[in-house]
Amino acid sequence: MSSEMALSPVFTIFMSLPSELRIKIWRCSFPGPRVVPVRFQRSSNQYTSNSAPPPLLYVCSESRSLFLSTYTKFILSPKYDSAVFINFNIDTIFFDNLECSPDGDLSLDLARSPHSGRILSCAIDSQVWEVLRVFKYDSLSEVMRMPNLKTIALVMLRDYDGGGLDRIQAEKYGRENTLIRMNSNTVESEIMHVQGYVDNLRADLKQRVGNVPNVQLWLL
Template sequence: MSATTFPAFLNLPSELRLKIWTYLLPGPRILPIRFSRTTKSYITPSAPPALLSISSETRSLFLAHYTLLQLNPSYDSTIYIDFALDTLFFEHEDCSPGGDLAADLRICEARDRIERVAIDAHLWEILRLFRYDALSEIRCLTGLKNVALVLRRGDEDADEGLGFFTGNEIRFERCLPSQERLRRMFFEGPATVEQEISQCRWYVSTVKWELDHGSGFEWKNGEPPAVQMWLR
């Protein structure tokens, strides 16, 4: 018997086997969400969980903790989620069959169970061109605990230690509406990393203000979700 095999494993009591298999559960994940126009289904670039394909025993264990996520009931999905642990990350323009993420989330049967959402900051800008309401994608997620706007730093260095931004400080004079930023990018070239960070801070503050001062919201946790900026 080699150091990597254990033929007697199947002879162990099922309770012990399941306890061992539990260590292969993925744990908290950030799941990029995309819609494949080839397969007409929701997919994620993340590797599929191994427990799904080892045996019927491991598959049953996995499905006891994870649920197949169908954002739009008209389309299939290959994404399994633990709502208590995983973050849905909308990081690409192809995250919705019709290009309207807010509409998909409104008809998602599991929308009340989604607790953590992250949206790429540049995708968020694009979405605002079609839906000006800053809360369009999150107002129907009544179980939401955390929402993050994700800024990709690219090849340049950003401010060290920035990490997470909660919207408590802001320099408004450096913030521009999305339409103005698009105009400047066309005529003046891409913004610097520092400008992108400042702009994303403003977006975070906007969402936080809307959540704190908006009316008609009924959050399952009794309070609005935390809002952060992530640097990636």
């Protein structure tokens, strides 16, 4: 090996590797399970997320093509574009803000979404849930729009940071139990209040025929 190659900070022969090896390397760069907040940004008139899209989307045409074979641009209301990419098999869609719906009707957006049937895991901020129930008292208004849903979580959010959500998702995924991550700022009465929503949702789902998702409470 020449001294120039040994000292070079850039691996310049990557595209000369066999395609099978390149694909394996690209796939090793895919992110693991994520909790992806989804909001509607009115300034750009599209759905966005504060969870940055994986860089493979922008590296080159080969990485982008491979990425898009696994990740899908998530469309909620078909009237608007989206900058959110989801792996429906492992990611959790998180509606963490009232701006999740441009028209203020998340249930209607989900009904119109071409991807609602692919959502397997969904989380909704507890305060957003309260507002949704003011306009649609039926607790299944949103859940029924996601017919293949496996997990629905109501989230009490404290000092949000993406890393915390990632850790919760890694621990949670594939399990059936309710997750609780306590901190000193959590007030017991607030927990009981949101737990009441969780219990009501579970009770309503018991009356449902067909797929019944697991209901969880997340305290972050």
